[in-house]
Amino acid sequence: MGLLDSLKAKLGPAKDKVADLAQQHGDKIDQGLDKAAKAVDEKTKGKYSGKIQSGTGKAKEAIDRIGNKGDGGTRGDGTPPPPPPAA
Template sequence: MGLMDSLKNKVSQLAERHEEKIDQGLDKAARMVDSTTKGKYSTKIHSGTGKAKGAVGKMAHKERED
């Protein structure tokens, strides 16, 4: 197993273990940015947050699929 495979496995394990905390952090960051921009980019912020959560979910559950 190469270095990249080892790193991918470690990230996958961390994402699985801390998925809820990561999602909460993404939500908190999105709220802060949305507040700072006074809702001007609200749609884009929520879209990006959803995509980031999807990516974390894929990483967290990748190991189960293999």
Template sequence: MGLLDNLKARLGPAKNKVSDLAHQHEDKIQHGLDKAARTVDKRTKGKYSDRIQTGTGKAKGAVDRLAHKNDPGSGAGGTTTPSAGPPPTS
């Protein structure tokens, strides 16, 4: 039909392939994100620790959603990714 429909049709199989790979290698991806965050935090001498933790948490959440998008019962509330920052103090 239109350009957008054509593009969606071509990207569908690639999206499924990426989701399958993310599901297979989720632990390696999570470990890589942690390692990259530690390296960047070390090189910036902790100056941007809060932002690095926030970004790492969001990236882990995205990987989790991508890896589990085809799982039955997986929903927006079913993520198991820990929060990016420390718990709030009272």
């Protein structure tokens, strides 16, 4: 067994736990991302608003993908994930 195989075997349970947490708390994570994005945007006085919005949207999509893995494309509460933000 190679190094990468043993690493994957050890990280498997952690990956499942992260997916469960993302599914259970996806809405709280989204709110935290929005709050952090707003704080950064205010500190930079709007100079990087587009990049901040883009990064926040990508982070939310990643959380949705992690939390929805294997459940037919719905969030933990049974609703479909939100559409990606307009670019």
